[in-house]
Amino acid sequence: MNKARLMQGNEAVAEAALAAGVLFYAGYPITPSTEIAEKMAERLPLIGGTFIQMEDEIASMAAIIGASLTGVKTLTATSGPGFSLKQENLGYAIMTEVPCVVVNVQRGGPSTGLPTSPAQADVMQARWGTHGDHPIIALTPSSVQECYELTVKAFNMAEEFRIPVILLMDEVIGHLREKVVLPQELTIVDRKKTDLPPGEYRPYENNETMIPAMANFGEGYRYHVTGLTHTEKGLPTGNPEVTKKFMQRLTQKLNPYLDRIQLVEELHLDDAELIVVAYGCTARSALEAVRLARSIGLKVGLFRPITIWPFPQEKLETYAGRKFLVVEMNSGQLVGEIERIFGYKAVERLNRIDGELITPKEILDRIREVK
Amino acid sequence: MFNDIAQYFRTETLPHIWCPGCGIGTITGAIVRAIKTLQLDQNKVIFVSGIGCSSRMPGYLDFNTIHTTHGRALPFATGIKAARPELDVFVIMGDGDSTAIGGNHLIHASRRNIDLTAIVINNSIYGMTGGQTSPLTPHDKRGTTSPFGNLERPFQVLEVAKAAGATYGARASAFHNQLLTKLVIDAYNNPGFSLVEAVSQCPVSYGRRNKFKTPADMLLWQKEHAYKAGQQAASEEDFQIGEIFKRQAPEYTQEYEKLRQKLREGKG
Numbered sequence: 037m038n039k040a041r042l043m044q045g046n047e048a049v050a051e052a053a054l055a056a057g058v059l060f061y062a063g064y065p066i067t068p069s070t071e072i073a074e075k076m077a078e079r080l081p082l083i084g085g086t087f088i089q090m091e092d093e094i095a096s097m098a099a100i101i102g103a104s105l106t107g108v109k110t111l112t113a114t115s116g117p118g119f120s121l122k123q124e125n126l127g128y129a130i131m132t133e134v135p136c137v138v139v140n141v142q143r144g145g146p147s148t149g150l151p152t153s154p155a156q157a158d159v160m161q162a163r164w165g166t167h168g169d170h171p172i173i174a175l176t177p178s179s180v181q182e183c184y185e186l187t188v189k190a191f192n193m194a195e196e197f198r199i200p201v202i203l204l205m206d207e208v209i210g211h212l213r214e215k216v217v218l219p220q221e222l223t224i225v226d227r228k229k230t231d232l233p234p235g236e237y238r239p240y241e242n243n244e245t246m247i248p249a250m251a252n253f254g255e256g257y258r259y260h261v262t263g264l265t266h267t268e269k270g271l272p273t274g275n276p277e278v279t280k281k282f283m284q285r286l287t288q289k290l291n292p293y294l295d296r297i298q299l300v301e302e303l304h305l306d307d308a309e310l311i312v313v314a315y316g317c318t319a320r321s322a323l324e325a326v327r328l329a330r331s332i333g334l335k336v337g338l339f340r341p342i343t344i345w346p347f348p349q350e351k352l353e354t355y356a357g358r359k360f361l362v363v364e365m366n367s368g369q370l371v372g373e374i375e376r377i378f379g380y381k382a383v384e385r386l387n388r389i390d391g392e393l394i395t396p397k398e399i400l401d402r403i404r405e406v407k
Numbered sequence: 408m409f410n411d412i413a414q415y416f417r418t419e420t421l422p423h424i425w426c427p428g429c430g431i432g433t434i435t436g437a438i439v440r441a442i443k444t445l446q447l448d449q450n451k452v453i454f455v456s457g458i459g460c461s462s463r464m465p466g467y468l469d470f471n472t473i474h475t476t477h478g479r480a481l482p483f484a485t486g487i488k489a490a491r492p493e494l495d496v497f498v499i500m501g502d503g504d505s506t507a508i509g510g511n512h513l514i515h516a517s518r519r520n521i522d523l524t525a526i527v528i529n530n531s532i533y534g535m536t537g538g539q540t541s542p543l544t545p546h547d548k549r550g551t552t553s554p555f556g557n558l559e560r561p562f563q564v565l566e567v568a569k570a571a572g573a574t575y576g577a578r579a580s581a582f583h584n585q586l587l588t589k590l591v592i593d594a595y596n597n598p599g600f601s602l603v604e605a606v607s608q609c610p611v612s613y614g615r616r617n618k619f620k621t622p623a624d625m626l627l628w629q630k631e632h633a634y635k636a637g638q639q640a641a642s643e644e645d646f647q648i649g650e651i652f653k654r655q656a657p658e659y660t661q662e663y664e665k666l667r668q669k670l671r672e673g674k675g
Contacts, residue, residue, distance in 0.1 A: 060490050081667050086489050091515035095482035098475065102455070102486025105473065106494070110486075128476050253471040253487065254494050256450045260417075260466055262474040271420060272466060272474075 039218045045183045045210045049113070049139055049203065050075035052187035055222055058137075059085035059108040062099035064092055064118060067151045068207040069141035072113040093121035100136045101129050105261065107227075107252035109191055113139035116158050117148060119165065126200055127166030128263045131286070133198035133240070133248070135227055137190045140202060141210035142316075144391045153391030154207035156316055159369035162202050163345050169283065171290050173297060174202040174345040176315040180214045186342070192225035193297060197290060198247055204344065206365070208317035208393065234258065238268040242281060246289040290346055298348035301340040304330060308337030310407055311355055313374055314363040315341050318394055322363050325399035336403055347373045361386060361406055363399055412439045415449065417469050424463055428614075428622025430581030430607030431461050434528055437584040437605075438497070439468065441591035452495045455484040457509060459501035460535045461528035461607075478509030481516040484523050492660035495595070498525040503533045503541040506564055510542070513564070513602075517571035520599040521659040524591065527564055527602065530609040538612030545644065549616040565604055565651050574599035574658075576651040580606035582629035583648055593650065599658045606633075606646060 043051070050072050053061075061076035073089070080087040086103070090096040093114055100110035114122060119140045129136055142158050144150030158165075162174040173193055177183045183205065190201040230237045230249040239259045241248040248268075251257035264272040265279050273279065290297060301319075304326060305311060314322035319340045329336040339355070341348050352374065360378065362371040363386045375383045384406040388394045416439075425431050442452060452470040456462035458477035465472035471494075475483045484498045505513050505527045516523060532550055533539040540550035540557050543564065547556040565576040575597035579587035587605055594601035608614060608625035619625045633648045634640060640647070 060486070062486060081663070082670050084667060086663060088485070088489050090482060090485070091511055094479060095485070095512055095515070098479045098482035099486030099489070102473070102475075102483035103490035104486075106487055106491040108490050110490075124476055125479065253453055253473075254451055254491055258449060258469055258471055260472045260474070262466065263476060264474065271417075 038220055041216050041218065042213055043180050043216045044071065044213045045177070045180045045205060046071035046141065047075055048180045048183040048216055049187045049205075050079070052184040053111050053137070053191065054079055054083070056188045056191035056224060057109050057226075058111045058191065059083070060100060060103040060110040061085075061087045061112065062090050062096040062103070062110070063112050064090055064096050064114070066093075066115045066118045068143055068210050069113040069115050069139060071210075072139060076111070093118040094124060097122040097125035097129070097138070101125060101132070101134045104134045104136050105253045109195070110136045111139070112136070113141065115141050115143045115151070116145045116161070119158055119161060123166040127168060127170065129200040130166065130170045130172065131263050132261050134200070135194035135198055136200045137187070137194055138200055138202050140204055142204065142206040144389075150391040152207065154317055154365060154393065155389070155391065156206055156318065156365040157369070157389070158204065159344060159364070159366060162204050169287050171199060171287055172202065172345050173197070173199060173290070173343065174204045175299070176204045176342060176344050177209055178316055178319045178340065179209070180212055181216050182342070183209060184216055184218070188222055188224070192223065195227040196225050196247070197293065198227065198250065199290070204316070206317050230257070239270045240266060240268045240282065242268060242285050246285055246292060294346060294350070297343055298346065298351060299342035300348050300351050301342060302337070304337035305339065305355060307335050308358060309335045310359045310361060310403060311337050311339050312361045312363060312399065312403070313339045313341070313370070315344055315370070318363050318365055321394050321396045322399055324396035325403060328396060328400050329403050334403060334407060341370070344370060349373070349377055353377060359406065360384065361402060363394055365389070365394060412436065412443055415439045415442060415469055416467055420467050423467055425460060426611045428608070428610040429460070430530065430609070431464065431528055433581040433584050434587065434605045434607055435464050435467070437587040438526060438591050440588045441595065444588065444592055445595055447495050451493065452497065453484070453487055454497050454499060455480045455487065456499040457501065457504040459504045459533070460530075461499055461501040462504060464499050478504055478507070478512065480504070481509060481512040481523070481525065485516060485519070485521055488521055488523055489660060489663065492522070492664070496523050498523050500525065500527050501534075502527060502529040502531065502543040502564070506542040506562070506567075513568060514571040517568045517573035517600050517602070519659040520572055520574055520656050522598055523600055524594045525600070525602045526591065526605055528605045528607050529564070530607040530613060532609050532613040534609045534612045538616065550613070565602060568600070568602045569652050572600070572656065573602050574656050575601035575653050578604040578606065578646060578648050578651060580629040580633060580648065581608060582626045583633060586648060590650065597653065598661070599656060
């Protein structure tokens with residue numbers, strides 16, 4: 037029988053990380069994500085793992101990358117201001133293709149903003165917060181159940197695709213308590229290890245899968261890791277041809293796997309004339325608004341991108357010709373993606389940036405306005 | 408000169424990028440000779456560095472090597488050591504790298520007394536970016552960002568580490584490179600956070616602006632200004648070489664292992 041438990045979103049992230057096999061956590065206290073660190077501090081030493089509170093957010097990000105290179109699954113958690121600080125080494129993890137999971141429980145910003153209120157204002161920071169062209173994966177849970185499931189998926193994707201995965205939560209989902217049914221069986225993915233002998237191993241091999249196999253530090257492979265543009269052996273290079281090939285692989289390495297990476301939920305879309313697009317806590321209100329709209333005969337549906345980066349463009353393109361209403365707790369961030377696909381005339385917005393949730397009634401009113 | 412330690416180098420990556428007369432090559436040799444003397448297993452040795460001239464060292468060495476971000480070598484190294492305490496972790500940093508952008512990490516690695524062997528190669532300047540003043544540039548000396556002389560005063564990196572809780576501190580120079588080998592061995596053998604300051608010369612970005620005509624003049628300066636414990640500094644420029652401090656304190660990864668053990672026995 038499945039085990040049902042009452043759990044907080046942040047707690048579900050910690051439990052799921054442990055279930056996924058995390059053995060190393062480095063973090064720095066920040067509201068509203070601190071419960072994740074507290075839970076890890078309590079649990080990791082019990083299972084032979086390591087929790088370390090670092091001197092700052094930058095150091096936390098550095099520590100989980102270092103630990104991951106020795107072969108353990110690693111996690112850190114933060115909120116907007118800390119996420120800004122993590123961008124430096126987040127870029128390093130992307131460049132050096134080191135698996136790790138970074139949780140950002142979003143709060144109001146910019147700067148210190150509203151530390152105890154929800155927001156969805158780091159959507160673009162999750163995509164482009166670190167400098168340079170790069171791929172990224174960001175997942176947005178809408179329930180405590182999904183905090184659990186997506187945390188496991190985040191680890192799996194990080195390990196499979198050698199990339200940091202961002203779990204982009206918000207204060208409401210992080211602090212919400214609701215029922216979680218712990219899955220009896222979990223699919224756990226571990227990084228692909230090389231089967232080549234040390235002399236032949238190339239840590240950044242440009243193979244057909246686009247994801248090079250890994251070797252753990254300390255196991256005889258003695259390779260080099262650098263944030264400089266590097267050769268397949270991992271050594272620095274400024275050669276334009278080598279750089280071009282490396283950057284092409286790096287920026288396109290998720291492309292063969294988009295169908296599996298891009299998770300979405302679709303509801304009442306077959307006959308929907310208006311499609312509400314919402315994610316995270318906002319999707320909960322949107323779901324209720326769509327239900328209310330349907331009850332009064334309006335042909336409205338919900339498209340919920342669970343994976344927001346890479347944005348599930350092809351999945352949404354199926355609905356060309358419909359009208360869209362994008363609901364977000366920011367001044368309009370993900371909406372740009374939908375406007376880019378369908379043109380701004382097909383897309384309406386509903387935004388709120390005062391730290392208060394968008395209510396189902398607000399969304400319903402807006403549906404009536406734009407319908 | 409090189410054959411005795413060639414097995415520790417990725418010889419295909421040579422020649423290195425350092426300028427003629429630079430002290431980092433000599434210091435690299437001294438560190439590698441320490442590893443040779445210690446007979447460490449190359450597969451278990453990790454070299455971590457930040458960003459700057461000295462931080463290019465690990466790329467030339469045949470160990471598990473990681474060239475990280477500017478100032479962050481210590482937290483990367485902390486992650487590696489905390490996850491796998493059985494690995495031998497050496498950290499190579501420059502003076503700007505370790506005391507300016509990475510100053511906070513230096514304080515906290517010292518405070519944790521985590522068993523890392525850290526080496527600060529102090530050439531008194533930001534060399535890779537062309538000679539800007541660093542926190543270890545002496546007062547009145549010139550850099551491209553202190554064209555009229557440095558208004559600020561440097562600090563003693565070993566004093567900072569000591570105050571913050573490091574358990575071993577020592578200093579040598581490119582000139583005193585045999586001493587440097589000995590100190591790196593002692594630093595490795597200290598079960599805690601060890602910091603070795605290796606005074607180096609940057610003839611191109613520092614020497615030219617500060618009245619050193621040749622790299623040899625800078626090495627002679629190192630020879631003439633070094634003094635040993637028990638001797639007196641004759642001028643403000645003089646620096647003590649040898650072991651500066653050594654003491655005992657609980658080491659982070661050992662303490663963490665004790666915690667795990669205690670919890671396993673149900674004494675949490």
